Amino acid sequence: xxxxxxxxxxxxxxxxxxxxxxxxxxxxxxxxxxxxxxxxxxxxxxxxxxxxxxxxxxxxxxxxxxxxxxxxxxxxxxxxxxxxxxxxxxxxxxxxxxxxxxxxxxxxxxxxxxxxxxxxxxxxxxxxxxxxxxxxxxxxxxxxxxxxxxxxxxxxxxxxxxxxxxxxxxxxxxxxxxxxxxxxxxxxxxxxxxxxxxxxxxxxxxxxxxxxxxxxxxxxxxxxxxxxxxxxxxxxxxxxxxxxxxxxxxxxxxxxxxxxxxxxxxxxxxxxxxxxxxxxxxxxxxxxxxxxxxxxxxxxxxxxxxxxxxxxxxxxxxxxxxxxxxxxxxxxxxxxxxxxxxxxxxxxxxxxxxxxxxxxxxxxxxxxxxxxxxxxxxxxxxxxxxxxxxxxxxxxxxxxxxxxxxxxxxxxxxxxxxxxxxxxxxxxxxxxxxxxxxxxxxxxxxxxxxxxxxxxxxxxxxxxxxxxxxxxxxxxxxxxxxxxxxxxxxxxxxxxxxxxxx
Ligand SMILES: Nc1ncnc2c1ncn2[C@@H]1O[C@H](COP(=O)(O)OP(=O)(O)OP(=O)(O)O)[C@@H](O)[C@H]1O
Ligand SMILES: [Mg+2]
Numbered sequence: 432x433x434x435x436x437x438x439x440x441x442x443x444x445x446x447x448x449x450x451x452x453x454x455x456x457x458x459x460x461x462x463x464x465x466x467x468x469x470x471x472x473x474x475x476x477x478x479x480x481x482x483x484x485x486x487x488x489x490x491x492x493x494x495x496x497x498x499x500x501x502x503x504x505x506x507x508x509x510x511x512x513x514x515x516x517x518x519x520x521x522x523x524x525x526x527x528x529x530x531x532x533x534x535x536x537x538x539x540x541x542x543x544x545x546x547x548x549x550x551x552x553x554x555x556x557x558x559x560x561x562x563x564x565x566x567x568x569x570x571x572x573x574x575x576x577x578x579x580x581x582x583x584x585x586x587x588x589x590x591x592x593x594x595x596x597x598x599x600x601x602x603x604x605x606x607x608x609x610x611x612x613x614x615x616x617x618x619x620x621x622x623x624x625x626x627x628x629x630x631x632x633x634x635x636x637x638x639x640x641x642x643x644x645x646x647x648x649x650x651x652x653x654x655x656x657x658x659x660x661x662x663x664x665x666x667x668x669x670x671x672x673x674x675x676x677x678x679x680x681x682x683x684x685x686x687x688x689x690x691x692x693x694x695x696x697x698x699x700x701x702x703x704x705x706x707x708x709x710x711x712x713x714x715x716x717x718x719x720x721x722x723x724x725x726x727x728x729x730x731x732x733x734x735x736x737x738x739x740x741x742x743x744x745x746x747x748x749x750x751x752x753x754x755x756x757x758x759x760x761x762x763x764x765x766x767x768x769x770x771x772x773x774x775x776x777x778x779x780x781x782x783x784x785x786x787x788x789x790x791x792x793x794x795x796x797x798x799x800x801x802x803x804x805x806x807x808x809x810x811x812x813x814x815x816x817x818x819x820x821x822x823x824x825x826x827x828x829x830x831x832x833x834x835x836x837x838x839x840x841x842x843x844x845x846x847x848x849x850x851x852x853x854x855x856x857x858x859x860x861x862x863x864x865x866x867x868x869x870x871x872x873x874x875x876x877x878x879x880x881x882x883x884x885x886x887x888x889x890x891x892x893x894x895x896x897x898x899x900x901x902x903x904x905x906x907x908x909x910x911x912x913x914x915x916x917x918x919x920x921x922x923x924x925x926x927x928x929x930x931x932x933x
Pocket of ligand 2: 478479480
C-alpha cells in the first residue's frame, strides 16, 4: 500500500508569542501518512512549542491547522487526542502506582458486568494485544513504577496506539535510552510507519535522523527554513540550514601539558554498584568516562561527590586523603558536579537565569555577607552569552526556557563556581550542534586554565574527540583505560561490553 503522498497534518502560518520572545513566526508544517517527519533546529528554535500547539497544550496566536482535511482549533489536550494526536513527552504522563494495562486505558476502561466495575481480564488481554503488536515483552499486570525508562516509553507508545492515534509525536525520545533500547524504539517506529501512522520526531542527534527519518523540517529562531527529503540531504547541509552558517564539527586541540595529580581514587566500592574503582586525575586534564548505560558511571560521580555513601575505598584530593561525606563537603574541597538529571538536581525552575547560574557560588559574590548583585549579573551575563543561552532576559524564569537552554544554564552554574575538579555527567545532552561546539571549546579552555575535568558521555565521538585519556566502565568495574592516541571506537566498545563478552 502506498500512503506516501497522503497529507495527514497541515499546519499553516503558525504564530506563537511569549513576552519578549516570538517562539514561532508563521511556520508551515505538512506531514504525510506513514512518514517519520523530523523537526530540527537549534535550542529555542521553536520545535517543542510547535508540537505543544499540535497537542492542544499551548494555544497558537495565529495560523490554521488541519488533520485529514478537517480544520481544528485544538484548544485542549482532550480535543487533540480525539483528533488522533498522541504526544510522548520527555517527562512521561504515566501514573506510577497503576499497572501497565490500567495506564494504557486510563479513563477509557472497558466496563464489566456490574456498573462501575472494570473488567480487569479484558483490560489485561487488550493491553497484551497492543504490546504484542509492538513486538515488546512487558507484563500488562506489572506496576509502572517498577519499569525502566525504556519500558515506560513503550507503555506510552502502546497508550498512543490504544487511542488509535494517526499522528504520534516524540520529543527527544532517545535521550535517556541505551543503544539497545534505541534500536528497539526504532523497530517500533518502523512498525507504526507501516501501519500508516505519521510520526513527528525531534532529536539533536543527527545520526538518528539519517537512520529513521523520511523528511525533515528545519526551524531557526521560530521561522521555517525549509522541508527536505532526508535521503537527498547531507549532514553539513542540514547543519547549515539549522545554524545559518557553515560549521565545522571539529574538536578543539588538546592541551599541551597535563599537570600534577589533583584527585586519586583507590578501590572505590559501593556494594552492587561500584567494584574496586581506581584512577587518577591531573590538573589540566580531560578524562573521559564512558560505558553502556547502567555501567555505573553516574554512580561513580555521585560517590565521589559525596551524594551516595561508599563501602570501601580511599580518595585523595590534592595529595591529602579525604572522606567526602556530603555534596557540601565536596564543594568545599573544590569539586563541582554537573548532574545528568537537570530538572531534579540542577536547577531551581522558578528562579531566574542569573540566580541559577550564581546559585552554587554565593560565596563568590558576597562580601562580608552582603551580596554584590552587580558582580553577579555581570558574571551571569558573560557566561550566558558565551554559552549562547537564548532567553529574552537574564531575569527570565528558567521554567520558560527551552530544554537545551536549561541545560546551558546548568553548565553556566558550574562554570561560574570556581571549582577545581569538575565532574560533568552528559554535559551536551539535549544541546544543539552549534552550542555543542561552544561547550567543547569551554571545556578545553577550563582545562587549559588548570581545571581537572572528568566527563561522562555516552556519545563516543564526543569522548574520543575531547578526552586526553579515556576510562571505560562495565558493570561497576573499570574495564579499560586508553590514551587519546590509541583509542578507537571498536576497542572502547569491546571494553564497554567487557563483562558480557567474557
Ligand atoms: N511558557 C513560555 N514562556 C515564555 N517563553 C517560552 C515559553 N515556552 C517557550 N518559550 C520560548 O520560546 C522559544 C522556543 O522554545 P521551544 O521550547 O519551542 O524550543 P525548542 O526548539 O524545543 O528548543 P530545545 O532544542 O532547547 O528543546 C524559546 O525562546 C523559549 O524560551
Ligand atoms: Mg524542546
